[in-house]
Amino acid sequence: MSRFSRRTFVCTTIALFCAGLGAGAQAAEPIKIGLITALSGQSALAGEAITRGMQVAIDEINAKGGLLDGRKLELVRRDDEANPAKGVVAARELIYKEKVAAIFGGLDTPVSMAIVPLVNQAKMPFIGPWAAGTPITKNGANPNYVFRVSAVDEVVDVAMVDYAQKTFNASKFGLIMVNNPWGESNERGLVAALAAKGIKPVGSEKFEGNDVDVVPQLTRLKAAGADALFLVGNVGPSAQVVKSLDRMGWKVPVVSHWGPAGGRFTELAGPNAKEVHFVQTYSFFGKQSPVGEKVITALKAKYSNIKGPEDITPAVGVANAYDAMQLTALAIQKAGSTDGDAIREGFYKIDSYDGLIKQYKQPFSPEVHDALSAQDYVWAQFIDNRILPVGLAK
Helix, strand or coil, rough: CCCCHHHHHHHHHHHHHHHHHHHEEEECEEEEEEHHHHHHHHCHHHHHHHHHHHHHHHHHHHCCEEEECCCCCCEEEECCCCCCCHEEEEEEEEHCCCCEEEEECCCCCCHEEEEEEEHHCCCEEEEEEECCCHHHHHCCCCCEEEEECCHHHHHHHHHHHHHHHHCCCCCCCEEEEEHHHHHHHHHHHHHHHHHHCCCCCCCCEEEEECCCCHHHHHHHHHHHCEEEEEEECCHHHHHHHHHHHHCCCCCCCCCCCCCCHHHCHHHHHHHHHHHEEEEECCCCCCCCCCCHHHHHHHHHHHHCCCCCCHHHCCCHHHHHHHHHHHHHHHHHHCCCCCHHHHHHHHCCCCEECCCCCCCCCCCCCCCCCCCCCCCHHHEEEECEEEECCCCCCC
């Protein structure tokens, strides 16, 4: 072999070897999953719960070899600070810079509502593991890239009415709602749920997210004869409602959406935080399914501050995010790629999944983008700073 031929052979061999390495590196490129949620402020605990649920699911999927011929999942988080504008900026960064395959939302309905038009335009799958505003998934887009594994306001509202009647024998309902799209969504839903029973609320009041005194609104509801209150608001404002009731000396049943579960409610609201009954989609207390036992074991192993069910809080964030991540992984696997439109179709192809919250049977269809129903809700309250199912322990 001539010197030239030998040099050509060596160079060709090296080039082929490097090309092989490049192909292998590309095949092993991680699949990025974005998360936009509150990671600071009063609702940071909710963001951490969603993170933990997703991460435990991701670890489990990666330990089994990942997706799409060995590609590992990688979580990329952004803090929306409960601010819709910052949520949109974060979504753009995740879509166009990080090139994520899907984005998960957080606690706040206004933030998710702001992101929805962007993800539908970008053909980016958006999965809601918490925010319950009805229009998030029922957004009028066709095709619709938004899916959810969480409660839905219009369904929660029916459940709130039924629960208040059954538990407190209430008949005169006052509405006390945060003045934002989430509050508006629930006001419509509660009025409709009451109307279905031939009832009208005795009053409907609004408060701002930064209000520290809700006594005037509550005074009007008391004067109207309310014998139960329906509360919708996140941690801070919900705590101010409880403190305002304390200042008035008004002992009235409070049936709430799950806002109080999203952070330091007992610390902010004081001792009567325990009087608020709120909806959840899961509890780690009591007898667990094999999936529940597996998730608890994984959480204890990964997070040193988790010693038992009382430390898995808010449970709804962990549980919803875990199941949502597993279902998203199934959709990606069904899609056979990370193309947004293929993943959207992949959600419709999921036949069943034995999840944490329940056993899912065809959880999504082009007409239904919400995987949970009223049958999946449980009612809870704070007992000794722990979220427990109502009546479980005192």
